[in-house]
Amino acid sequence: FRHDHQEFIGARDRKFVVFPGSGLARKPPKWLVAAELIETSRLFAHQVASIDPDWLPDLAAHLVRKSHSEPHYDPRRGQVMAYEKQTLFGLTIVDRKRVGYSGIDPVQAREVFIRGALVENRYRGDGAFARHNAGLIQELQELEDRLRRRDIVIDDGAIFDFYDARIPSDITNLRAFERWRRKAEGENPRLLFLDRTLLVDRTAVGEAEEQFPKALDWGDTEYTLSYRFEPGHASDGVTVHIPAPQVHQVPDYRFQWLVPGLLRDKCIALVKGLPKQLRKQFVPVPNFVDRALQTMVPDNKPLGPTLGDHLKKHTAIAIPADAWDESAVDDFYRITYCLDDEKGRAIDQDKDLEALKNRHRATVRSAIKSGRGDVRERKGIDRWDFGTLQANTRVRKGKLEIDVFPGLVDEGDSVRLKLFDNPQEAEVESVRGVARLMRLHYPDPARYLRKQLLKGSELPLVAAGFGDPSVLREDIIDAAYQQACLGLNPLPRSEADFLERLQAGKPHVVGKAQEIERLIMSVLTPLKQLRDAAKRLEERYPEAIADVRAQLDELFCPGFLFAWNEEWLAQYPRYIQAALMRLEKLPGQVEKDRQCLMEIQELRHRWQSLWDRSPTGSNAFRREMETARFMFEEYRVSVFAQVLKTRLPVSPKRIRQQLEKAEKLLSTV
Structure with missing residues (x-):
């Protein structure tokens, strides 16, 4: 046959060309036969003719040599196949022809059939044993994922030995196997059923069930768990599966504790991830951790700080x-939260539970709106005519029961009864909603105060930076109702409790409003002086002035009268005076100011990070955060206006302790 433009390779690997005088010399065929080879200047073929190589296997069958390679099981044919190569005097005339292998090497064909069809689970018959065995092997592979080991399930060799010992020696293909199987199962239906004890160590199974459970309970909800042992994969480690409409119910910290085995x-x-000056106090780390774990019980609390508390004991x-950095540990130590649809199909997943909740709030809201329950959302409420304001209830959506939290939302001229997916948000909104409902139920003080508050003070208010006096006037009235009728007491949950609070507080609404008005008026002049001083010093001390302006923006943020407790609002004149004294001393203490500013910014960043984790936290959490917030102001007083x-008592250390106190309350959020 021709292997390049003119040259041929013949029997016994001899190379030649067609004699130039031949009719085939100019356009030689791919294959040819020559009557003789004559060597002159080179080896020439004479008396040549074109042939079809497909003729050769039959015409020269007695001279052809055959070899076979790559025996493999073909599930479509149900046979073991191999690639056949035929040579004639060293010339390959047939290459990689697929042929049945059973008649060529029955012993090896049987082995390949058992491995390919049964061990590798490519069997296409109707035997029940195959489904049973595949399910058992998959279950045990999941067990290995749970234990993060690859030495539990026996290797394929043992499974091969199981089939080899039962299947007759003449079975080499699916048809013969099925014929034998039906007859053999008539006598022993479970002849080919693998036994669990054959495949795995019993102690490993017991360890998995206890240390790596398939589900975890929290409250009255069972969360399904799955495991994956594939380093680098997004789902490596433990995954908790959550029906999408129930994502808001998932505890914030329980799954930081993973499962007992991890x-x-x-x-x-986590301890090894601590800063070096702390980490070196706990060597050897495993010993200290073991002592701490003796008294630790999984709970909905941050794992790192809880571990720290027990180490401190x-x-x-x-x-x-x-100091604890949950994100610094290996990814498989951070659980994967997977949202499933109603058919159990994954629709989203994340290591960050809060991010997942935020992305799917609309899904939860939609399920709550379309669900059925005892409490329905309402608009246009101006009287307490909706019975008991339950702290929590449930709505049913299909087979799911979804936790919801009724609350009252202030809508200006009315109140809306809304079902929230977050109990803290429901509570925070309800404080404003109940105060608005009290104002709607008893409007006389509001009518009077609209006429009397801030009368003739428009220009000083604008000069001090308050903007539209009418907005401030409404804020004062709202805050007065809240302070007089609610204070720091728990929300009223019944009409009787609501009316009792209103009756007790309504004589004090006007007085509270007048107190707030006096407070506002008392800071107008120093506040204008402070803003003027900041403007004068801005070019020389931009960092300090930026901090003062940020301080004022926070103190007088929109709705500040309602946002902060009255005991802190009463301190505003002192805070403004301290800021004035800071600017008066600024030219002579620039370095001191810079040091204080750096400390406050670092603490303020911690405060903001904590607040962002739960902006609608419980009332207890919000009160502790409010205290921490105003400790910044007290610290400024201690530095600039002693x-x-x-x-x-206040210092950076005390502020940090207060922030830690607030953070511990997040576990109850």
Whole structure:
């Protein structure tokens, strides 16, 4: 046959060309036969003719040599096939022809059939054994994922031996196997059923069930767990499966604790991730972790700080809450939250539960709106005519029961009864909603105060930076109702309780409003002086002035009269005076100002990070955060205006302790 433009390779690997005088010399065929080869200047073929190589296997069958390679099981044919190569005097005349292998090497064909069809689960018959065995092997592979090991399930060799011992030696293809199987199963239906004890160590199974459960309970909800042992994969580790409409019910911190089989290793990883000056206090790490775990019980609390509390019991070493870095451990120590649709199909997943909740709030809201329950959303409410304001209830959506939290939303001229997906948000909104409902139920003080408050003070208010006096007037009235009728007491949940609070508080509404008005009026002049001073010093001290302006923006944020407790609002004149004194001393203490500013910014960043994690936290959490917030103001007083004295002991260390106190309350959110 021709292997390049003119040259041929013949029998016994001899190379030649067609004699130039031949009719085939100019356009030689791919294959030819020559009557003789004559060597002159080179080896020439004479008396040549074109042939079809497909003729050769039959015409030269007695001279052809055959070899076979790559035996494999073909599930479509149900046979073991191989690739056949035929050579004639060293010339390959047939290459990679697929042929049945059973008649060529029955022993090897049987082995390949057992491995390919049965061990590798490519069997296409109707035997029940195959479904049973495949399910059992998959279950045990999932067990390996749970234990993060690859040495539990026996290798394929043992499964091969199982079939080899039962299948007759002459079975080499699916048809013969099925014929034998039906007859054999008539006598023993479970002849080919694999036994669990054959495939896995019993102790490993017991460990998995206890240490790596398939589900975890929290409250009255069972969360299904799945496991994957594939480092680098997005789902490596433990995955908790959550019906999408129930994502808001998932506890914020419980799944940081993972499962019993991974908790110890994760705690060790967390301690090793501490800053060096702390980490070196706990060597050897496993020993300290083991002592701490003796008294730790999985709960809906941040794992790192909780571990720190228990380590402190044994060592008296305090670990700051912000020293723990959950994101620094290996990904498989951070659970994957997977949202499933009503058919159990994954629709989204994330390691960050809060991000997942935020992305799917619309899904939860839609399910709540279309669900059925005892409480329905209403608009246009101006009287308490909706019975008991339950703290929580449920609506049913298909087979799911979804937790919802009724609350009252202030809509200006009315109140709306809304079902929230977050109990803290429902509580925060309801404070405003109940205050508005009290104002609607008893409007006389509001009518009077609209006429009397801030009368003739429009220009001073604008000069001090308050803007539209009518907006401030409404804020004062709202805050007066809240302070007089609600205060820091729990929300009224019944009409009787509502009316009792209103009756007790309504004589004090006007007085509270007048107190707030006096407070506002008392800061107008110093506030204008402060803004003027800031404008004068802005070019020389931009960092300090930016901080003062940020301070004022926070103190007088929209709705500040309703946002902060009256005991802190009463301190505003002192805070403004302290800021004025800071600017008066600024030219002579620039470095001191810069140091204080750096400390406040670092603490303020921690405060904001904590607040962002739960902006609608419980009332207890919000009160502790409010205290921390105003400790910044007290710290400014202690640094820049000591003569004014502070309302409570304050220092950067005390502020950090207050933030840690607030953070611990997040576990109840």
